[in-house]
Every structure is written in C-alpha cells, then in structure tokens.
Amino acid sequence: xxxxxxxxxxxxxxxxxDEAKLGELTEALSGGSRRARQNAAxxxxxxxxxxxxxxxxxxxxxxxALNRPEAQTRWECLDILTSLVDHxxxxxxxxxxxxxxxxxxxxxxxxxxxxxxxxxxxxxxxENRSEKTWPLIDEAIxxxxxxxxxxxxxxxxxxxxxxxxxxxxxxxxxxxxxxxSENGKGALKRRAKQxxxxxxxx
Numbered sequence: 001x002x003x004x005x006x007x008x009x010x011x012x013x014x015x016x017x018d019e020a021k022l023g024e025l026t027e028a029l030s031g032g033s034r035r036a037r038q039n040a041a042x043x044x045x046x047x048x049x050x051x052x053x054x055x056x057x058x059x060x061x062x063x064x065a066l067n068r069p070e071a072q073t074r075w076e077c078l079d080i081l082t083s084l085v086d087h088x089x090x091x092x093x094x095x096x097x098x099x100x101x102x103x104x105x106x107x108x109x110x111x112x113x114x115x116x117x118x119x120x121x122x123x124x125x126x127e128n129r130s131e132k133t134w135p136l137i138d139e140a141i142x143x144x145x146x147x148x149x150x151x152x153x154x155x156x157x158x159x160x161x162x163x164x165x166x167x168x169x170x171x172x173x174x175x176x177x178x179x180x181s182e183n184g185k186g187a188l189k190r191r192a193k194q195x196x197x198x199x200x201x202x
Contacts (some may be wrong), residue, residue, distance in 0.1 A: 012046035041076035059091035066098025071108035113140035124163020161198035
C-alpha cells in the first residue's frame with residue numbers, strides 16, 4: 001500500500017469513529033486546496049465502502065463536489081454516491097446532471113467509468129429513474145464502445161439490465177446490445193448476451 005493510500009485509510013478509520021472528523025473531511029471537498037480535496041475524497045470513498053449510511057447526512061456535499069475541476073475528486077465522489085443509492089436515492093437524483101458531465105469527460109477514463117456505474121445503479125432502482133438515466137447510458141454505450149473502460153462499463157450495464165426498468169427501456173437496451181450479443185467476441189459477446197437475456201427474462 002502506498003503512503004498516500006495508507007494516509008487515506010488512516011483518515012477514513014478516524015472519520016468512521018468521530019463525527020467531527022467526518023464533518024471536516026466533507027467540508028474539505030469544497031475547500032480551496034486541490035490536494036486537500038483529493039485526500040478527503042479518497043478517505044471518504046473508503047468510508048463509503050465500510051459505513052455508507054454514515055455519509056447520508058453529507059450527501060449534498062458529494063453532489064456539489066462533482067463540480068470540482070480535478071478528476072480524482074469527481075470520480076471518488078461518484079463512487080461515494082453510487083454507495084449511497086441504496087441509502088438516500090433522492091439526494092442521488094440531484095447528482096444526475098454532474099454525472100452526465102462526467103460521463104462525457106473526454107480527458108478522464110476513471111471519471112467516465114465512475115459516472116456510468118453511478119447512473120446504472122441509480123437507474124436500476126425504479127422504472128421512472130430508468131427512463132431518466134437510459135438516454136445517457138445509451139449515448140455512452142455508443143460513444144465509448146471499444147474504449148479502454150468499455151468492458152468495465154458493460155459490467156455496470158449488466159447490473160442495470162437486471163434492475164426495475166421501464167418496458168420501453170428494456171426494449172431499447174435489448175436492441176442496442178443485440179448486435180454485440182450475436183457478433184461480438186470474448187467478454188464483449190458474453191456481457192452483451194447477459195444483458196439481452198436479463199431484459200428478456202424480466
């Protein structure tokens with residue numbers, strides 16, 4: 001583990017047992033120091049994996065942090081928001097605009113991937129949300145097809161396809177993945193077929 005990762009783990013451990021420390025970290029996300037924002041985001045992403053419910057009162061800070069210029073703060077906060085979908089989906093609804101901008105960030109693959117994971121997780125929760133997020137997910141599938149992160153994006157789409165999708169979304173998702181499910185190769189074909197099977201079975 002790198003020194004940076006060890007420091008983030010220490011900060012996260014401290015924040016999980018001390019609400020004041022947790023508050024300091026979330027406040028740092030809107031501070032003037034890029035480095036402090038990144039360090040705070042890294043630590044909070046670790047907290048989100050271990051105790052996501054503790055971050056619910058701070059949800060709006062993560063939504064706001066999607067406006068920061070540096071990629072790392074944005075992808076860490078998208079990962080945090082993905083962890084919060086099961087605990088506070090209404091706050092996560094407010095992050096869709098920031099996630100859309102991140103999804104089409106031409107400079108950062110990790111930001112795009114984190115945005116896709118977030119939108120797929122949120123969109124899978126209700127038919128209404130699936131209708132709101134699907135146009136973005138669909139555009140990203142077309143835009144980033146063959147990109148380095150695309151296979152990982154498809155893993156998120158597999159999960160999305162097993163969610164509570166509106167009938168129209170299921171139909172369009174099936175049509176979008178049909179070609180790859182029949183003509184793709186390797187992991188692409190397997191994942192595309194899984195998506196098609198999921199929407200046809202539900």
